[in-house]
Amino acid sequence: PFNVPSNPSEEDLWLILQDGRVLCDLISKISGVEYNFHNLPLPCDRVNMFLSAAADMKLPLFEATDLDEGCYSSSSCKRIIDCLLSLKNFQEMNELKEKPSNSPTDSRQHRSEHLENPGKLVDCSENGTQKGHLQPRRRWKIPSHENTPLTADPGLPSEQQSALPPMNSVYGPDSLITDGQPQTGPSPQHLQQINKKFHDILGINMKTDSNSEVESPLGKNLENVSMQSLSGFVTAVFGNKQQDDVARHVGNMLRKVLEELERCFTSQNQKVTKLKSMLKEHINRENKLASRAMLLETLATGAGEEVKLLSRHLQQIKIEYKRAEDDKEMKEAMIESMQKEKSECEVALENLKRELEEVVKADQERFRHLESEKIELEQTLKAKIHEKQTLLQESDKKIQELEAVIALEMETIKRKCEQYGYFINFQHQLLKDVKWVLHSLKQEVLFLKNGYEEDLKALEGQLCGLVHAAVSYHRVLAENRLLYNEVQDLKGNIRVYCRIRPFLLGQSTKHSTVEYVGENGDILICNPLKQQGKEVAKAFTFNKIFKPSSTQEEVFRDTRPLIRSVLDGFNVCIFAYGQTGSGKTYTMSGPSSSSDKDWGVNYRALNDLFEISRSRKDVINYEVGVQMIEIYNEQVRDLLFIDSSNRRLEIRNNSQLNGVNVPDASMLPVNSTFDVFHLMKIGQKNRAIGATALNERSSRSHSVLTVHVRGTELSSGAILHGCLHLVDLAGSERVDRSEATGDRLKEAQHINRSLSALGDVIAALAQRSSHVPYRNSKLTQLLQDSLGGQAKTLMFVHISPDIDSYGETLSTLKFAQRVASVELGAAKSNKESKELRDLKEQVASLKELVSKKDMEIDRLLKGKSRIKGISGSLFSESYLDMQDQRLRRQTLDSKQ
Numbered sequence: 001p002f003n004v005p006s007n008p009s010e011e012d013l014w015l016i017l018q019d020g021r022v023l024c025d026l027i028s029k030i031s032g033v034e035y036n037f038h039n040l041p042l043p044c045d046r047v048n049m050f051l052s053a054a055a056d057m058k059l060p061l062f063e064a065t066d067l068d069e070g071c072y073s074s075s076s077c078k079r080i081i082d083c084l085l086s087l088k089n090f091q092e093m094n095e096l097k098e099k100p101s102n103s104p105t106d107s108r109q110h111r112s113e114h115l116e117n118p119g120k121l122v123d124c125s126e127n128g129t130q131k132g133h134l135q136p137r138r139r140w141k142i143p144s145h146e147n148t149p150l151t152a153d154p155g156l157p158s159e160q161q162s163a164l165p166p167m168n169s170v171y172g173p174d175s176l177i178t179d180g181q182p183q184t185g186p187s188p189q190h191l192q193q194i195n196k197k198f199h200d201i202l203g204i205n206m207k208t209d210s211n212s213e214v215e216s217p218l219g220k221n222l223e224n225v226s227m228q229s230l231s232g233f234v235t236a237v238f239g240n241k242q243q244d245d246v247a248r249h250v251g252n253m254l255r256k257v258l259e260e261l262e263r264c265f266t267s268q269n270q271k272v273t274k275l276k277s278m279l280k281e282h283i284n285r286e287n288k289l290a291s292r293a294m295l296l297e298t299l300a301t302g303a304g305e306e307v308k309l310l311s312r313h314l315q316q317i318k319i320e321y322k323r324a325e326d327d328k329e330m331k332e333a334m335i336e337s338m339q340k341e342k343s344e345c346e347v348a349l350e351n352l353k354r355e356l357e358e359v360v361k362a363d364q365e366r367f368r369h370l371e372s373e374k375i376e377l378e379q380t381l382k383a384k385i386h387e388k389q390t391l392l393q394e395s396d397k398k399i400q401e402l403e404a405v406i407a408l409e410m411e412t413i414k415r416k417c418e419q420y421g422y423f424i425n426f427q428h429q430l431l432k433d434v435k436w437v438l439h440s441l442k443q444e445v446l447f448l449k450n451g452y453e454e455d456l457k458a459l460e461g462q463l464c465g466l467v468h469a470a471v472s473y474h475r476v477l478a479e480n481r482l483l484y485n486e487v488q489d490l491k492g493n494i495r496v497y498c499r500i501r502p503f504l505l506g507q508s509t510k511h512s513t514v515e516y517v518g519e520n521g522d523i524l525i526c527n528p529l530k531q532q533g534k535e536v537a538k539a540f541t542f543n544k545i546f547k548p549s550s551t552q553e554e555v556f557r558d559t560r561p562l563i564r565s566v567l568d569g570f571n572v573c574i575f576a577y578g579q580t581g582s583g584k585t586y587t588m589s590g591p592s593s594s595s596d597k598d599w600g601v602n603y604r605a606l607n608d609l610f611e612i613s614r615s616r617k618d619v620i621n622y623e624v625g626v627q628m629i630e631i632y633n634e635q636v637r638d639l640l641f642i643d644s645s646n647r648r649l650e651i652r653n654n655s656q657l658n659g660v661n662v663p664d665a666s667m668l669p670v671n672s673t674f675d676v677f678h679l680m681k682i683g684q685k686n687r688a689i690g691a692t693a694l695n696e697r698s699s700r701s702h703s704v705l706t707v708h709v710r711g712t713e714l715s716s717g718a719i720l721h722g723c724l725h726l727v728d729l730a731g732s733e734r735v736d737r738s739e740a741t742g743d744r745l746k747e748a749q750h751i752n753r754s755l756s757a758l759g760d761v762i763a764a765l766a767q768r769s770s771h772v773p774y775r776n777s778k779l780t781q782l783l784q785d786s787l788g789g790q791a792k793t794l795m796f797v798h799i800s801p802d803i804d805s806y807g808e809t810l811s812t813l814k815f816a817q818r819v820a821s822v823e824l825g826a827a828k829s830n831k832e833s834k835e836l837r838d839l840k841e842q843v844a845s846l847k848e849l850v851s852k853k854d855m856e857i858d859r860l861l862k863g864k865s866r867i868k869g870i871s872g873s874l875f876s877e878s879y880l881d882m883q884d885q886r887l888r889r890q891t892l893d894s895k896q
């Protein structure tokens with residue numbers, strides 16, 4: 001409806017818009033307000049009028065200068081078109097208000113779309129109602145990939161085409177606007193080109209269709225490429241490759257990328273130079289145009305119509321100039337971005353170069369290391385070769401030396417062989433001589449052998465004699481034992497010796513109760529203070545009386561034979577009886593600080609025992625054990641207890657237990673007198689523990705030292721047992737005299753009871769009574785095996801000569817006499833009886849026989865040792881042992 005040519009060009013349309021008249025007509029028509037723009041002479045005033053009217057209608061506005069820039073500036077163009085479209089929408093809405101549409105839904109939709117986004121150019125192109133209006137808008141539509149040509153628009157003038165950037169450049173003119181916004185990234189076509197090149201560089205045959213197994217991330221728009229797809233791509237490309245292959249591939253790839261980048265840079269540089277030259281041309285052309293404009297302006301002053309034309313021309317030139325300037329700006333921006341890209345590429349290139357250099361450096365380092373190793377190895381090998389060569393040379397030398405030595409040795413050996421030959425011949429000769437000597441020696445040996453055999457036979461005879469002698473020796477020994485026992489029996493199985501204690505220091509020696517002591521065991525006791533004739537002296541007879549002057553040795557002398565009986569296998573019991581302080585302990589043990597001279601019966605008996613056992617060691621092997629027991633208040637206690645529990649012990653009358661009647665008491669083995677001393681000290685110490693301040697324990701209890709002897713006859717292996725009891729009895733003083741009460745009375749009663757029980761037992765034995773009351777006291781129970789039978793009993797009765805002890809002395813002697821009278825009674829009554837004389841003769845003859853046998857044994861022993869000496873010089877020890885064993889066997893056989 002406006003003054004528009006039927007087929008306007010783009011420039012025509014812009015010129016119309018710049019004139020402003022069409023715009024003013026249009027807005028007057030649409031708004032219904034009459035604008036008097038005809039009065040306005042200048043196009044810019046008319047445009048300003050339009051813009052103020054559009055502002056009143058609250059339409060989106062543009063700048064007046066936007067019309068000058070026109071289609072060469074996308075932003076200006078967009079603003080203008082937004083404004084016009086809004087105007088158009090405004091008109092359509094007015095039309096709708098006037099006449100309702102046949103398809104209200106479509107038009108409403110259409111309208112609403114325009115209202116929501118009045119500047120959306122796509123809708124304009126699709127809306128057929130806008131045909132014939134503003135045709136150049138087609139150029140600003142969003143280009144699709146299919147429709148966008150990759151070459152220049154043939155519709156454009158050649159000048160404009162040359163001003164546009166080439167279509168294969170990064171930003172083509174068709175990619176300038178996307179959804180109404182200027183596009184800042186590369187075009188899809190360009191990305192495809194890059195992708196293709198990238199594949200070419202990688203040498204990867206990638207398929208870009210949707211069915212391909214591995215899709216290159218470069219096949220998509222780079223904005224959408226994620227790191228996962230890139231890593232997937234890398235895994236797909238390199239996943240099944242070896243590490244070396246990957247390194248090689250990456251190396252190749254980097255090299256190709258570098259090459260490509262360099263190539264890009266060179267092409268970009270070329271383009272930049274080209275653009276620069278184009279820019280220069282533009283500037284030249286602008287200069288030309290400016291000069292032309294100046295010329296035209298001068299001409300315009302002359303011609304009115306021509307001026308109009310010229311002004312048009314000028315306007316056109318200005319537009320061209322503007323366009324050229326825009327073009328220049330765009331190219332500069334492009335150059336800037338390309339330079340930026342170049343610098344980024346250069347940085348990347350630098351990084352790659354640096355990495356490459358590092359890799360190369362590492363390789364070179366490795367190579368150098370390997371080289372140095374190689375050199376070292378070569379040097380080592382050379383050294384070793386040299387060493388081996390020197391060794392080889394040395395070994396060669398040594399071989400030569402050894403060969404020379406061997407040759408010398410061979411010479412020496414040859415010489416020695418010759419010498420040995422002579423020597424062997426000489427030895428042969430010598431051997432012959434030796435053989436001859438040997439023969440003669442053999443003859444001599446045979447002669448000697450015959451002589452020795454004869455000697456041996458003689459010796460054998462002698463040995464047989466010796467064997468017989470030995471057999472008879474043992475027999476004689478046994479006989480001797482029996483005879484000895486018979487002698488002891490004849491002396492009496494129960495013997496009572498009386499020992500008179502000397503006066504003690506401080507005691508008056510003026511009056512002694514002992515009136516007379518006879519040589520044959522008689523003793524007269526009287527009270528010197530009593531008037532003569534009133535009381536007769538009391539006479540007692542015992543086996544022997546020891547005077548106060550008797551020494552310990554003398555006292556023991558008559559006891560010694562009984563010790564021998566113990567070793568012969570008989571039981572012996574030695575008692576010390578008497579009142580307290582009468583000297584019992586003195587007799588049995590001796591004074592406390594005793595020397596050998598003062599030793600009591602105990603030590604002397606044991607000393608003898610060990611001496612005799614040692615003298616018999618060739619015949620019998622003795623083992624000696626000791627027990628020490630105390631009987632206090634009819635309770636048996638061990639005096640050699642080891643543990644602290646000194647418990648009460650039981651007496652078991654069992655003679656089959658080798659005479660050990662208190663098996664629970666400690667039995668300690670002894671090998672010497674010293675051992676016995678030691679044990680007795682322990683016993684006395686333990687006995688003293690029970691003592692009180694008032695009473696000595698020793699006077700209130702019986703102590704029994706029992707020596708058990710076990711002898712093994714070496715020749716026959718026969719075993720004999722002997723037992724020696726050494727009993728220190730408690731004080732025998734009478735109870736009524738001591739006027740004791742309480743414990744003391746009880747003790748005294750026990751003592752008296754046990755002593756009278758002992759007297760009863762001994763009396764029963766002496767009378768050979770059918771019943772012997774052993775069980776009446778612990779003491780008699782304990783000594784049962786050693787009282788009666790073949791056992792020997794010896795009682796030392798102790799009396800004190802002082803007048804104060806007269807009564808006790810009398811009672812003691814009476815008790816002792818009761819024991820002794822049985823044995824001695826008969827002899828006492830008829831001392832001169834024939835029986836006794838016979839007995840004495842018999843004893844004398846037996847003694848003679850025993851001494852003879854002893855002599856015979858001595859002789860045999862001497863002969864044996866002599867023969868042993870002779871045979872020792874003639875025969876070896878083993879031979880003699882053999883003979884000895886043979887003899888022993890023969891002896892045993894003969895015994896059997």
Ligand SMILES: Nc1ncnc2c1ncn2[C@@H]1O[C@H](COP(=O)(O)OP(=O)(O)OP(=O)(O)O)[C@@H](O)[C@H]1O
Nearest residue numbers: 501502579580581582583584585586696698699731
């Ligand atoms: N034959 C003796 N020669 C010299 N002194 C003696 C003799 N007999 C005993 N004595 C002395 O008499 C004192 C008493 O002797 P002993 O202790 O032996 O008597 P006891 O009968 O054992 O007394 P107890 O019943 O208290 O043990 C002691 O000092 C002792 O040295």
